[in-house]
Amino acid sequence: MTSLTINGPARLVGADINTDYIISSRRKRVTIDPDALQLHIFEDYNAEFGQSLKPDDIIVAGKNFGCGSAMEVAVTVVRAAGISCVLAPSFARAYYRNAINNGLLPVICDTSSIQEGDTLSIVSEGNDIHVTNTSRDISIGAASLSSMMIEILKTGGLTEYLRKHGDFPSEI
């Protein structure tokens, strides 16, 4: 059983963060290169916040994170900023799938007790995810992932999964 641990400071955003707030649609008409788009991350939501993001930060959101457009740059731009995990009580499904496909771990959990800057530890073990707010010594229950999601994440994303397997199995 593989396990993965992510430690980092909580960076708080609100509820219903749509993909246009993560990266504006008008930016991707010029480039889809995540490293270039990263300069504009969260600009229409809170540009200052976007620019303050550092690698290993953990984005902690309210409900319905990633709603709106299914545009995948809203995930790759977060990855390009060095972030590998987003916590929210619920995600828009296209964002959730895009996250898995690009190796961004989406964790469904109650985020209400987490404050800006809290140190979080996220451990993914088998299908289960454990979240600990080490600053406050609080353990937070998180939804587990399906086996298919684990397979994709473990292989490094959907691209690597399909490059390796060439196809989906008939039963998952």
Added chain:
Amino acid sequence: MPSSSVTPATISEKILSAHCGRECRAGESVVCKVDAAMATDGSAPMAIDYFNKMGGKKLAEPQSMIFALDHYAPPDNPATVELQDRIRRFSEEQGNTLYDIGAGIGHQLMIERGHVKPGQLIVGADSHSVAYGAANVFATGVGSSDLAAVMLTGKLWFKVPESIRVTLTGKLPNGVDAKDIALEINRTLDPAEASYRTLEFQGDGAASLTFEERMLLTNMSTDAGAKAGVFAADATTTAYLNAGDDVGVAVHADKDAVYALDLNIDLDQLTPRLARPPVDGAAAEIVGIEQDLGTPVDMVYLGTCTGGRKSDLERALNVLRTGGTKHKRVQLIVTPASDRVYSDLATEGMLAEFIALGALVMTPGCGSCCGTCGTIPGNEKVVMSAANRNFTGRMGNAKARVYLASPEACAAAAITGEITDPRTFLEAQQ
């Protein structure tokens, strides 16, 4: 595994079962054959990149892969032209269908050009791909990587969703629009409840809706947070799709199918609604139009995959005719959803009427909806839009304030220069 005669099923469960080769029910994960897939110039370049990185050489099913250049129609800079040229080159190599700039919005073309039939499973790399559910299809929006998986394999994995039964009763009153139903659903339903679920529309009110009204409701099911929206197939579906010999396989929900939630809307009681511009990054508040009457309006936007079809523009024009003139401050933009809609407007004289009113008629496509082409509203300007989304910055200017409403309410605002109940004009007609 229980057979369908034993375990009643929703439309989503039946369509996914038919495409994964076994009976499946909500909560299971399955791999399904995908009947058709759509990507736009907003999503196809990235999908092509993923496809190449996956080792893709040939599309699994080129005949059912549809690309539409609709988000940047026309493009305003060389970098965007290059993104579109990559799509053109790829499609030429692979032999898949490409709708170039000016043909219209991909979602509209999927339905209009016969790519969608009852009983199918379709994905699109655009969140409003859910619109095809109006044709009794299980359709959902995906990202570019999932689309690339379909390009490579012709298949995709799905978690079978639970369904929410949305029962519509009665009939829409004059001046109240399918848009108002969608806004009412979005006002009532918590996105966290809708998430990963299908909205299955039922009831005599659903049956009374035109096909284009059904498309609006399935289109905006993603804005309610749902995975899909679906209607049963009936004579309205068959007549609209005009599919010729292959009419597809109509799928109905079993009487005792299990629903996660019930939502009932009495159309007789419904009144015009508005989605207000979001404040401080929060979700848009949806209110009755009476709460914001008199708010000055600077721009009126008629168009998009939600409000740019012929019937939408016809209903807006009906209100505009009653008013007679456009308010001088208001910039009125019309973006037909497709070249066919555009051509129908011309043939039937409506285009001339819009032009006489001082409307700017733009290239068929997504237009100003997400600020990637078309006219951009100025700082602090107020827009009344027939579109589906009004996130801050959505029309290309984070300092503009965008209200969402029905085409009729948008037209009423174009006449008076302020938020106005469209029924005032429609009642005057009677």
